[in-house]
Amino acid sequence: MNIETFVQAFAEQFDEVPAVSFTPKTLFKENDEWSSMTALSVIAMVDENYGVRLTGDDVRKSSTVEDIYNIVLSKTNA
């Protein structure tokens, strides 16, 4: 698991924002496209790719893509 691959997979959950504009520091909730559907897409992607179930609270307390990555990492290692 590395952050570059994670950022790319995260970016693919957005339909209208170019993937190249995403970095680990991207404040994803500031994007107009962020919504409940995007949140669930991200959760489903993490579930499928990493076998980790994110919760609503995990997403709520995260601001950047890296925050989500770190939660996935901690749950993977748990």
Added chain:
Amino acid sequence: MQFPVHKYGLIFRLVEENDAAFILSLRADPKLSKHLSATDNDLDKQIRWIRQYKQREAEGSEYYFLYTDRQNQPLGVFRLYNIANKTVTSGSWLSKPGNDEFTPIKADLFLTSLIFENLKFDKCFIDVRKDNKKLVRYHKMFFTVINEDHQNIYMFMDKESYQHKREFLTSIIEPQKQ
């Protein structure tokens, strides 16, 4: 089931005439209405529509729900219609912009359990605009595609798929219950 129902920190109840302005504000919202059939921005017309709907509600042929926060501030709506032979169609699923991102998910979880556990339907149908890509992606997680045309994708969910959906969504919004 008696309404209002308190669940997931939200209050669910049937739509009333005095909800017309809120519903119209959702249906007229440029972002939300992108994937809806056109609605006249006419409050009197919306009130008349709800008045007619209340007759269908009394006949048991349609149910239009509104959910609020604990302070009774309206947050969103959804509707059940085409009720026949233990099947139902759900739609008109709208959530006020600015809501917590998991509020519509809580509402959807309530709606789905209402359909399969309280109202005892065997199947739920939906149709989703093809260009509403995220909603299509979301529903495809739990629904089975039956058909499509130039505009919509038609899907259904049975009880088995409902169980999968309930477990998945509950693990996100109420992980302590898993």
